Amino acid sequence: MKRTAATALTALVLAAALSACSSDNSTDAAPKKTTRPAPSAPSKATADAEADSGIPPKPSVAMKLAYFRALTGIDPDIVHGKEDKAVDRGLNQCQTIHNFPKDKGKQTKMAEMRFTSPHHPEGFGKVKAAQIIVAVHTNLCPKF
Template structure:
């Protein structure tokens, strides 16, 4: 199932890339007009495929703030002034939670490796990593 979702996502990306290419190499062709319309929102199919592959949506401001507060409550050095990086790491951790839903030790190990700081280059230990996994799950990807 996961491989099917990844294949579908890859196919969508390739189709978009190929449709952007032009097969008309003649010099007599009329210049094409630039697309001045704003890009449309991602389709529901793409959003569903991403969710199936374990890629959550970027959090809104309230969810982001809740997540950052949860991390700071565990240890202020987890965020260490790099809010966007902490959120990106959290979204990556969501993929781990999605891919290994019943393997808490694997989720914790990945969080310990993923969440580091200059003062904690080897991570924050198993206890705090488990708390990070819970903060990620509750705030960024509760459906996983």
């Protein structure tokens, strides 16, 4: 009797599991809607907090183009076909400018370390690093 009850219980559980997994393949079934919240723009509070910590807003296309022109004018090898990398390095340099606004030596040192290329693995030197800082500050984070 116990074996029969256990078998019946197992069959019942399997039947319930299979019915829960079944799908309706009929053509007149309405498609199921998924509810995802729409992506929202960052709030002003988030933008203010990021600016306070030295994270500038994402640059516009026009800002990027002006930045690339400025870097290419200093040395075409600074960007070397890696535009996204150049923007990331510039935004990181913005944080250095923000965090060390009066320490030009620190800003220059970080720019020398940050802006490298296959032909300039040790950076572009102090003079070009200072010019890079101006290009970054002017085009990516002028409010810092």
